[in-house]
Amino acid sequence: MGRPRLDTSGLHVLGVRHHGPGSARAVRAALEEIKPDAVLIEGPPEADALTALVGELEPPVALLAYLTDIPAGDTARAQEGWAFWPFASFSPEWEALRYAVANDVPVRFCDLPAAHTLAERVAEAEARREAAEAGDEGRPDDGADGADAAGEPDAQDGPAEGAETEEAVGEPERVRLDPLGVLAEAAGYDDAERWWDDVVEQRGDGEPSPFPAIADAMAAVRAESGPEEARNARREAYMRQTLRATLKQGHERVAVVCGAWHAPALRDLADYSIKDDTALLKGLPKAKVTATWVPWTHGRLASASGYGAGVSAPGWYHHLFTVADRPVHRWLTDAARMLRDEGQGVSSSHVIEGVRLAESLAVLRGRPLAGLDEVSEALTAVLCEGEPTRAALVHHRMAIGERMGSVPSSTPMVPLQRDLVAAQKRLRLKPEPFDRDLDLDLRKDNERERGVLLHRLRMLGVGWGVPRTPDGKHKGTFRESWRLRWEPDMDVALIEASRWGTTVASAAAARAVDLAADATLPELTSLTEQCLFAELGEALPRVLALLTDRAATDSDVTHLMGALPPLARSARYGDVRGTDSEYLRTVAEQILRRVCVGLAPAVHGLDDDAAERFVTRIDETHTAATLLGGEGAAAWTATLVTLARRDTLPGRIAGRINRMLSDAGLVDGDELRRRLGLAMSPGSEPATAAAWLEGFLQGSGLILVHDDRLLGLIDTWLLGLPEERFTVVLPLLRRTFGSFQGPERREIGAAAARIGRAAPAADPAAVRVDVDVERAAPALATALAILTTGRSHT
Known part of the structure; x- marks a missing residue:
């Protein structure tokens, strides 16, 4: 006797697009008519226990499934070991969840478990990485079951965004990739989105259920698409297994809410054998997974964000639904x-x-x-x-229509997330899905703690706040300016960072020590500054110990120069945050002395490109030495004075050093003009002279406005260049003067015009004009004729 067939007379499969007000209304109407005693929804079954929280959630929200154990250094698991399933207020799955919870109807998620999909994704990522390391990129697979490359539901359950063209793939493949596009084309539409809106999303209340017609249409399309893709075949096999188990439990009216593409595969349950489905699911990789709810945003639901099942205008859909x-x-x-x-x-x-x-x-x-x-x-x-x-x-x-949902405090969270939520509440710092500027006065305890929290999160790779350049009214060491924007992915970053500690402070300190272990000298000094800003007293001794060791052994002058600025800032401003900066100052002064010793050999023989990069290092070191003051600053200044006298310096560096000394009052006007004259003498290459001038004028050209003799030297040099040499240096000069602001360029131009007018009056003999007599003769004859005619009339 054969196995008795399951009674599917009470089975109702509602094939939907993942997000749409018409689909959501149609699902609600169908459920109220069916009055199911069980509801199955496409999604990861690891989230079954989370359905009880639906009444406390405010959409948009998302289910987040992630690998529970990610060893340190496991890049593939960190990058691929998570996935989102988003829900908006207008998502049909959300309406099904709300109906089931409100009516005390058992509800389950029926898609392939995230334990399998995430394990498979990680394995494929590792395989791709190994292939890349072996020099064989291969063709990567299509991503996780039920998820696109971003870990979100398959686009083929709704209109396919960015599907391959018919020329690129065969007709069966095109049908599978863009089923709604095929149906829209058959209906005379050239836009699948508009067709779906017209036939489903804009349906009025009281109209017949669209789901039987959707399932029939998808069955016809699937018949032309050829064999089902392997991932979807496994997903649908698991959905059928879950559906069979639900029917065996005695439920008589079962409603299944799934992507429209899957509807025929579930509705026609008798056409698929248990044996075949079991074979499809045998031997799948598996990993330990945790699921939770996280806030989501409308911006991340938009197709423009790259979300495969996104909609073009979530704000419009929310409006239509509400x-x-x-x-x-x-x-x-x-x-x-x-x-x-x-x-x-x-x-x-x-x-x-x-x-x-x-x-x-x-x-x-x-x-x-x-x-x-x-x-x-x-x-x-x-x-x-x-x-x-x-x-x-x-x-x-x-x-x-940007908005961000919320989840209750009872939602499962890792301890690090709970600590951050508590800190946000205590500091009144609400996460929001749009840019918000925040200016902090560090003399106020609450505002200083806000800055500390943002710095600690940055240490953990959670970029909720990004430092921005303070505006004119917020200068000084007691101010910090931030730009805040919370993104849903930051919950994933927090989960990944939870391996460093259970609180933001302890995790950031542990992460800082870990980063310090393999950091270069400039990275260590930058890390020291970050530790001070984040008030990571637990990590600072270890970071400073490593900094001292690296500073003593690193002989690369560029490394030393790169390490100095953050260390000097930390030493100068450490007292603002209550930090003992004497040790930092000692290390910084040691590094500065070593820079002074090695600077001359380091700049010898540099080409123009290398000199340009080195000028930036010199500027940064000069600023750092000024911040430190004392003997270190005096030694740096003496080094610049000595270096400026060298004839072998690259032009750009020589010009820059002379400008620094001039601004500091260490080179008087006559000496400065003498040095400029030597750089622009006839024996010098014009390109070298132009580089000297570019270095000298870098940042500001106002010195030319206030020193007519200096400007005159440059003017004379330019007038004396042969045409071919002037053409060579012209791009360099344009780059130099083009970097100045418009008003500054106008003032320099006015000063040059003033020199031009004043020169003949001051010294007529100094102006010598070579006249081409033959070319001038016709003009003189014309002028003479005009003057003669004028006399005859008088």
Whole structure:
């Protein structure tokens, strides 16, 4: 006697696109009609226990599954060992979750476990890396089951973004990659997104369920696509296994919410054998995985972010899903309000005419309702009076509708995440999905602690805050300026960093010590500065010990010069943060003395490109020596004075050093003009002279405005160059003077004009003009004729 067949009469498969208001409404309506006693949703089964939190979540949120144990140094596991499954308020899977939880209906995720998909991804990443190291890149696989390269759901469950063209792949492959595109083409549409919007997303309430038709259409498309791709075959085999187990448990009305592509493979359960499905799933790699909820953003749901199953305008979809009536009217009203906030004159009549235009365009195009295209055109043509630049910013902000969800404190988190959440709450520093500038006064305890937290997170690779250059009113050592923006990936970075410690402070300290172990001398001094900013007292002694050892043994002058600036800053400003900086100052002065000894040999024989790079090092060292002051600064100045007298210095370095000495008052005007005259003497190469001048004027040319004799020397040199040599140095001069601001260039030009006018009056004999008599004769004859005619008339 054969095995009894499962009763599938109560099975309802709802094939959806992952994010869409029409799909979400249709799922809610179908569930209310079916009244299922079990709900299965495409997603990782490791998250089954997390469904109880749905009522406390505020979308957009995402399920995050990650490998629990990632050994230090395991790059493949760190980069590939995680995946997200996002949900918005308008996601049909989210509506199914809400329905099940609200009605106390058992709900499970039925996709292939993340334990298999992540293990497979890591194995493939390691294989690709080994192949690359062996010199054979090979052709990488398509990514994890149910996830694209970013760890997010497959694009083929919705309109395929960026699918290969028909010329690049065969017809069966094209059908599999872009099934909705094939259906849209059959319906006479050239845009799969618009077709899906018209037939599904813009359906009205009370219309028949679209899911039987979707499943039939996908079955027809799958029949033309050839054998199923191996990954999807495994996913669907696991979904069927879960579905069979649910039916065997006695559930009579089972609703399955899955990507539209998978709907026929689950609806026609009897067409697939248990034996074949079991064989497909045999021997899959497996790893230990943890799942949790994390906040998500609309920006990360947009297809422009690279998310394979993304939608072009999540803000528009959220609006359509949450607005009860008149969505076009309300959308354009919000746009008018936003334009008025920007200082634009927009009236109620603009909104009325905009609505009429959007609805008229929809009728002309045969669409059931006005969509985003029609609304956007109305916004540009009417509210912005045909100016696309005015409309672009408002349209983008509204189309994305940036918002970030939230998760409750009861959500599973690693201890490091909990510590950060507590710190954010204590310091009143809320994570937000948009750029926010934060200026801190370090004399205030709360603001100093905010800066310390941001520095510690940067040490852990969590770039929530990025230091920015302070503006004019925030100069000094007591100020810090940041630009904040929270991204969902930072939760992954926190999870990865949790191996360093359970609190932000302990993890950052452990990470600093680990980084110091293999750091170069410049990296160590930079790390020392970071430890001071982050107040990592536990890590600082170890970092300083390594710094002292490296400074004593490293003989490379460029390394020493690169190491000095952060160390000098730390020594100078350490007292601001309550740090004993005497030891730092001692190490910095030792490094500066070694730089002074090795500077002359290091600059000997450098070509122009190398000299340009070295000038930057000299500038940074000069600033560091000035910060340190004392004997070290005096030794540095003496080194520059000695070096400036050398005739063999590269032109750019010689010019720069002389400018430093001039600004410091260590070279008087006469001596400076003498040195410039030597550099620009007829015996010098024009390119060398131009390099000297570029180094001298680097940063500011105002010295030429205040010293007419210096400017005169340069002017005389330029006038005396033969044409071919002037052509050679012209690009260098353009680069030099082009770096100055417009007002500065105008002042230099005025000073040059003043010199030109003053020269004949001061010394007429000094001006010598060679006249070409033959070329001048016709002009003289014409002038004489004019003068003669004028006399005869008088």
